[in-house]
Amino acid sequence: MHGNDDSSDEPSLVSNRTMDIVVALFLLLISAIVIYDSARLGFNWRENEGPASGYFPFYIALILATSSIVNLLRAVLARGGAGSESFVSKPAFLRVLAVLIPSAVFVAAIQYLGLYLSSAIFIIAFMLILGRESILRAAVVGIGVPVVLFLLFEVWFLVPLPKGPIETYLGY
Numbered sequence: 001m002h003g004n005d006d007s008s009d010e011p012s013l014v015s016n017r018t019m020d021i022v023v024a025l026f027l028l029l030i031s032a033i034v035i036y037d038s039a040r041l042g043f044n045w046r047e048n049e050g051p052a053s054g055y056f057p058f059y060i061a062l063i064l065a066t067s068s069i070v071n072l073l074r075a076v077l078a079r080g081g082a083g084s085e086s087f088v089s090k091p092a093f094l095r096v097l098a099v100l101i102p103s104a105v106f107v108a109a110i111q112y113l114g115l116y117l118s119s120a121i122f123i124i125a126f127m128l129i130l131g132r133e134s135i136l137r138a139a140v141v142g143i144g145v146p147v148v149l150f151l152l153f154e155v156w157f158l159v160p161l162p163k164g165p166i167e168t169y170l171g172y
Contacts, residue, residue, distance in 0.1 A: 010086075010089035010090065010091050010092065011089060011090050012086035012087075012088075012089055012090075013086075013087075013088050013089055013090045013092075013093050014086075014087045014088060015084050015085065015086060015087055016084070016085050016086070016087045017075050017078055017084060018087070019087045020071060020072075020074070020075035021072060021075045021076065023071075024068045024069075024071045024072035024075060025068075025072065027064055027065075027067075027068040028065055028068045028069065028072070030061075030064070031061040031062070031064045031065035031068060032061075032065070034057050034058070034060075034061035034064075035058060035061045035062065035065065037054065037057070038053075038054030038055075038057045038058035038061065039054065039058070040054070041053040041054035042054050042055075043055050043057075043058035043059070098130065099130075102122065102125065102126070103122075106118055106119075106121075106122040109121070109122075110162050111162070112164065113164040113165070114161075114162050114163040114164025114165070114166065114167055115146075115149075115161045115162045115163070115164075116146040116147075116149065116150050116161075116163070116164070116166070116167065117146070117164050117165075117166050118164070119145065119146045119149070120142045120143055120145075120146045121142075123138070123141060123142040123145055123146075124138045124139060124141075124142030124143075127141060127142060150167075154172060
């Protein structure tokens, strides 16, 4: 436990054991897909050519699958103890979602609004809602950072980044 960890009195959303099982099954699925595709490509060593296209992915997936099976068995056969500890509490998970969901919306918005406008909205919203900053401070930082990044990438380094309607209107 950490010195300032107060999550022990929060209701648990999921246990370590459950997450160990879920992750092991997910990695087994990924391993199975890679093994199947490697078999399709060929995973043998070819005389005078070297490894076939699926050689390295096959053996890496085989190692990952073996490790996942070991972890799955350990989690399934575990009784009480460390596996029953809380992986995440409901309040902690909600705090993660408070960052994850807006971040996903930000990434999706880049396609329609461009990187700079999306960044300005994202920064301002985070500073106001989660940071509880003043509107003036949020506006200065939320507008200033994208402007500096625009100058840095688009003007000085000539690196084109996703643009939206504002940049199009300004001729970029």
